[in-house]
Amino acid sequence: MKSFFQFLNEAQSQASMQARKLNLVSDGHGGWLDSRGKFVATTEDGKLKFADKKKTKAEDDKPAQQKTTQSEPEAKTKKPATQTTGAKKTEAGEGDQTSGETTETLTVTFGRFNPPTVGHGKLLAAAQKAAQGEDMKIYPSRSQDAKKNPLDPDMKVSFMKKMFPDYSENIINDDEMKSIFNVLVAADEAGYKNVNIIVGSDRQAEFENLATKYNGELYNFDNIRVISAGVRDSDAEGVEGMSASKMRKAVMDDDYDSFRKGTPKELNDGDTKALFNAVRQGMGSKKKKEVAEMWEIAPEIDPKGLRDNYVSGNIFNLGDVVENLNTGLIGKIVRRGTNHLICVTQENYMFKSWIRDVMEAVVNYSGPSGVPSNQREVGTDANRNYAMRMTGTAGIKNLINKYKIKK
Helix, strand or coil: CCCHHHHHHHHCCHHHHHHHHCCCEECCCCEEECCCCCEEEEEECCEEEECCCCCCHHHHCCCHHHHHCCCCCCCCCCCCCCCCCCCCCEECCCCCCCCCCCCCEEEEEEECCCCCCHHHHHHHHHHHHHHCCCEEEEEECCCCCCCCCCCCHHHHHHHHHHHCHHHHHHECCCCCCCCHHHHHHHHHHCCCCEEEEEECHHHHHHHHHHHHHCECCCECCCEEEEEECCCCCCCCCHHHHCCHHHHHHHHHCCCHHHHHHCCCCCCCHHHHHHHHHHHHHHCCCCCHHHCCCHHHHCCCCCHHHHHHHHHCCCCCCCCCEEEECCCCCEEEEEEECCCEEEEEECCCCEEEEEHHHEEECCCCCCCCCCCCHHHCCCCCHHHHHHHHHHHCCCCHHHHHHHCCCCC
16 A cells, blocks of 8 residues: 555656646556546656557557567657747648648637637638548537627537538537647547647637647647638628627627628528527627627727726736637636736646637536626625525525524
């Protein structure tokens, strides 16, 4: 039996710390399992040694005796800074999109799609072009709130499959894929050696910095490429200028005709009206006056309102926990810039966000369980209702009696 000091030493070892960052779980015998229960690494000399995740068919067909004579595969380690491991900026379809290892590259898109629009079709088409017949996965984010993410993930995926039937099999509905880091770790665990990340041009630098910064630490890829789906002009008409912000504004204005212009022809009138009503219901209002202000619903349409509230200190202060709407990362604000925030996740990973791309983090939203901090203020009706939901009580009298000190 291990002594207390042995357990303490193991808990502080480099292997344990790295395993926590990778969300690995110990099997109690020096091995480590991933989130799907698959054996992925062992502890050797206080460090993680990763198992070979992808063997070739020829190697699997070798006789057992011949395999044992081969040297053990070396674990992937963080590549020296002198090597070229950074993402390559490129437009979708520009140059050679494959490296020759055509079966080991995954093309991914991670986004809010809240609500999905005809403009998102351009993003998915760019992903398909970059994949060139190889694996492609589209991950809608899991965030939900009444201002910027009115559709719950299941409903959002359902509408996306109707709007983009050509990509129906590629749209992944997975509760665990909450951020771009979750997506990349899962791809690494699946054995992909290269990954393409397809994003809008305005988000290319953000994804590029994040994805390459933690390559070799959170995941290990030979190549990471962040590919732009093209420039989007928010002032343009039609597909080029369409955005989820404009769609939410149309709902806020009760303007169904404008909303319809933002949906593809594959979505019939009945489904479009259902989507319109779903967004309106998710925003918690049927009339314009009952919903939040424009800068909260669509900050790109009212940047002045967003800026004024930020400068006044009404939003995004030091210590607040926010979510990056592009990457899904959640972190505490440690620095306020003129128009950006520096945040640190619970796992101690740092990321930078423009104020237009974040919102106050609402963990486990979906209506009943999680609420914003201003609804948890002591002495308010909102706080009382929140406490009642969390404790499973139907009335205030039951809540008081449940926690009444027994004499």
